[in-house]
Amino acid sequence: MKAMLFLQAALLAAALLSAPGGREALAAEGEGWFTVQYGDLTVTALSDSTGRMPYSLFLPSEISPADFAALAGQAGPEYADSVPSWINAFLVRKGDSLFLVDAGTGTGIADRIRAAGYAPEAVTHVIVTHFHGDHIGGLAAEGGGKAFPNAVLFAPKRDEEYFIPSDGSEVSGTDLARRATAPYRADGTYRPFEPGSQIAPGVNSVSLWGHTPGHSGFRFEGTGGPFLAWGDIVHAYLIQFPRPEATVSYDVDRPSAAETRKRVFNEAADGKLLVAGAHLPFPALGTVSRAQGAGFAWHPYLPPEPAAADGPKPEAGAAPASPEAEAPAADQAK
Numbered sequence: 001m002k003a004m005l006f007l008q009a010a011l012l013a014a015a016l017l018s019a020p021g022g023r024e025a026l027a028a029e030g031e032g033w034f035t036v037q038y039g040d041l042t043v044t045a046l047s048d049s050t051g052r053m054p055y056s057l058f059l060p061s062e063i064s065p066a067d068f069a070a071l072a073g074q075a076g077p078e079y080a081d082s083v084p085s086w087i088n089a090f091l092v093r094k095g096d097s098l099f100l101v102d103a104g105t106g107t108g109i110a111d112r113i114r115a116a117g118y119a120p121e122a123v124t125h126v127i128v129t130h131f132h133g134d135h136i137g138g139l140a141a142e143g144g145g146k147a148f149p150n151a152v153l154f155a156p157k158r159d160e161e162y163f164i165p166s167d168g169s170e171v172s173g174t175d176l177a178r179r180a181t182a183p184y185r186a187d188g189t190y191r192p193f194e195p196g197s198q199i200a201p202g203v204n205s206v207s208l209w210g211h212t213p214g215h216s217g218f219r220f221e222g223t224g225g226p227f228l229a230w231g232d233i234v235h236a237y238l239i240q241f242p243r244p245e246a247t248v249s250y251d252v253d254r255p256s257a258a259e260t261r262k263r264v265f266n267e268a269a270d271g272k273l274l275v276a277g278a279h280l281p282f283p284a285l286g287t288v289s290r291a292q293g294a295g296f297a298w299h300p301y302l303p304p305e306p307a308a309a310d311g312p313k314p315e316a317g318a319a320p321a322s323p324e325a326e327a328p329a330a331d332q333a334k
Contacts, residue, residue, distance in 0.1 A: 032108070033116040034283035036301065038274060039224020042093035045276065045283035046112040048104035048134070052082040053236050053248070062245045062258070071238050083236040087134050088284045090229055090276050091118065092220055097200060099125045100148065101218055101229040102278060103138035103180075110138065110147055123148040127199055129231030130212040131159040131177045132250070135278065139180040146183040153184040154199050156214030157192035162252075208233060208264065210257030211250065217264070229276045233264050237280055241265075241288075242295040265296045274301060 029035065035044040055061075055068050063071075065081075072079040089109050090101040100123045103109055110120045126148050128135050136155075141147040163177040184190040193199065195207035195216065206217040208231060217230040234240050235248050244261045247254040268275050268288040277284050280298070291297040 029283075030115055033112045034285075035116060036285065037224075038227060039222040040094070041220055041222040041224060041227055042091075043227065043274075043276070043285065044091040044093075044116050044118075045285055046089045046091065046104070046109055046116070047282045048087040048089060048109055048112075048138075049107055050084065050086050050282075052079075053085045054082040057248050057250070058236075058239070058246060059249070062247065063239065063243050067243070068239065071242060072236075074238055083238050084281075085236060085279050086282050086284065088276070088278050088280070088282055089135075089138075090284075091116065091123075092227070092229075094200075094202065094220060094222065097124045098122050099127055099200075099203065099218075099220075100151070101127055101276070102129055102135040102231070103147065105134045106137035106140075120148050121150050123151045125154060125200060125203075126151045127154045127203075127205075127218055128156070129208075129217065129229070129278065130156060130215045131163040131173060132212065132232070133173060133176050135231070136177065136180040140183055144179070144183060146187070146189075152189045152191055153181065154191045154193050154205075155181065156205070156212075156216045157194055158209075158214030159212050160192050160214070162213045206230075208260050210253050210255075210260040212252050215260075225274065226271065227274045227276070228268065230264060230268075231278050233261050234277050235279045237277075237298055241298050242291065244294070244296060262294075266290075269296065 032047040033044055035042060055065060058068065061068070069080045072081070072083045075084050087104060089104045091113065092099040092101065098118065103126060113120055113123070126139065128139075138147055139153065160177075163171060163173050165171070165174070181190055193205055195205065195209070195214070197205050199205060199218065202221040204219050206219050206228070208215045208217050211232045215231060217228055217233070220227040235250070236246075239246050240261065244265055245258045247258050251257040265288050267273070269290050272287060274285065274287060280286070281300075285301040287299045287301065289297050289299060
């Protein structure tokens with residue numbers, strides 16, 4: 001399973017390098033990390049782990065077992081009753097700031113950051129899309145300190161209110177939410193934000209309510225065009241692009257999650273946005289287009305041809321390096 005998924009990433013990297021101008025447009029890539037230059041934004045995808053999502057997670061379902069099997073089977077005959085899934089995080093360098101979008105499960109994102117040529121200490125902003133464990137599990141280091149010691153943590157206030165109730169009660173995920181955010185609260189670097197708030201100049205949160213009460217995306221404005229990190233808009237790309245009405249048991253409000261997905265798909269297609277998804281096939285960067293009926297299609301991102309010889313050149317990315325072995329596959333991606 002793991003070998004197949006990284007083969008897919010390797011094939012995409014090869015396509016980028018073989019495309020006209022690809023060797024200049026592609027900044028760098030290595031096992032578990034992948035960097036592209038998008039205008040003045042340097043975007044690095046970081047692989048946390050991989051796994052499968054069984055059909056049972058879609059129940060009660062808007063999609064029949066037969067339709068699910070037909071769509072899932074595109075990944076291979078072994079996927080009749082499950083689909084492959086990925087857990088990804090993203091680094092975005094914008095000016096003097098280094099943003100980490102989500103922190104993974106805690107099984108390897110810091111190692112991927114180092115492999116890509118950065119240091120966890122260099123991260124200035126950690127911005128989380130929501131409070132599920134595969135997005136906040138890597139916030140705290142072993143021993144309870146900050147995994148990103150110089151960063152300010154921005155987290156959706158509505159998720160804080162849901163997962164860390166002020167009355168002291170608990171829901172599934174409360175204990176992790178408290179532990180993950182505790183070191184940032186302790187040193188005064190925790191910043192809860194309201195939907196639509198500005199995180200930094202040219203970086204704004206986008207309300208993507210449905211998956212969780214505060215589920216958010218982050219829109220970065222850059223010279224190459226807008227870039228949207230959309231969190232968990234998609235859990236199973238083989239299913240939810242052609243059938244955006246399909247929801248999963250992790251969604252707090254399943255009808256709202258489906259409506260939000262359709263809205264974001266339309267906005268991404270109309271705006272020709274570069275998007276990044278936490279559970280899309282690594283390196284999880286691409287664009288969306290409309291397909292047959294009410295469906296949509298996913299297109300992995302290919303960098304444009306470089307500027308003419310007398311024009312500006314894409315900035316070089318981090319020097320390639322090899323991270324440690326891939327983290328254990330996650331059973332479920334939330």
